[in-house]
Amino acid sequence: xxxxxxxxxxxxxxxxxxxxxxxxxxxxxxxxxxxxxxxxxxxxxxxxxxxxxxxxxxxxxxxxxxxxxxxxxxxxxxxxxxxxxxxxxxxxxxxxxxxxxxxxxxxxxxxxx
Amino acid sequence: xxxxxxxxxxxxxxxxxxxxxxxxxxxxxxxxxxxxxxxxxxxxxxxxxxxxxxxxxxxxxxxxxxxxxxxxxxxxxxxxxxxxxxxxxxxxxxxxxxxxxxxxxxxxxxxx
Numbered sequence: 001x002x003x004x005x006x007x008x009x010x011x012x013x014x015x016x017x018x019x020x021x022x023x024x025x026x027x028x029x030x031x032x033x034x035x036x037x038x039x040x041x042x043x044x045x046x047x048x049x050x051x052x053x054x055x056x057x058x059x060x061x062x063x064x065x066x067x068x069x070x071x072x073x074x075x076x077x078x079x080x081x082x083x084x085x086x087x088x089x090x091x092x093x094x095x096x097x098x099x100x101x102x103x104x105x106x107x108x109x110x111x112x113x
Numbered sequence: 114x115x116x117x118x119x120x121x122x123x124x125x126x127x128x129x130x131x132x133x134x135x136x137x138x139x140x141x142x143x144x145x146x147x148x149x150x151x152x153x154x155x156x157x158x159x160x161x162x163x164x165x166x167x168x169x170x171x172x173x174x175x176x177x178x179x180x181x182x183x184x185x186x187x188x189x190x191x192x193x194x195x196x197x198x199x200x201x202x203x204x205x206x207x208x209x210x211x212x213x214x215x216x217x218x219x220x221x222x223x224x225x
Contacts, residue, residue: 103158
């Protein structure tokens with residue numbers, strides 16, 4: 001049963017610290033998305049990649065967020081420095097091709113104190 | 114631009130009641146339409162989809178019909194269960210675009 005995995009599932013950190021979230025796409029999926037979900041804003045697209053190349057990161061605060069795909073089995077989302085307003089659930093989702101179903105990971109719940 | 118509007122929640126129903134969650138969209142071209150469901154503590158998962166006008170998507174007793182004339186994709190279920198309690202997201206992908214555009218979600222509570 002192929003699934004998207006995300007680590008860590010929960011992260012509590014203090015303001016100013018670096019946070020790294022990781023995502024392992026389903027094997028064979030070439031498109032990877034990062035979303036952020038909060039009660040106030042709902043689900044927001046932060047960035048996405050196709051074949052490891054970034055296609056759109058316009059939803060991401062560039063001064064503190066960065067997203068990369070060092071290889072086909074790993075996508076990372078980093079926040080440096082973190083702020084309390086970054087507290088949210090961060091989801092990774094992957095899809096096989098354009099227009100196809102997105103498969104979501106279980107999310108990383110981030111709390112910045 | 115492309116957008117999805119769905120009814121605000123929460124929606125609270127008794128078990129075995131009929132469910133409708135309204136969704137309308139604005140899109141250029143010929144979008145594909147989706148309903149995703151998010152159970153507590155989990156990520157979203159695809160519930161059903163329709164890729165062209167008049168298509169009906171169905172899964173787990175849920176149905177939605179792609180209505181181009183009214184730009185709608187309303188979600189329906191004839192008899193809901195407590196286990197259907199979740200947040201439901203209407204979404205679309207514009208033609209030739211990878212990104213899914215999600216609505217704000219509708220929280221559904223089913224009372225036993």
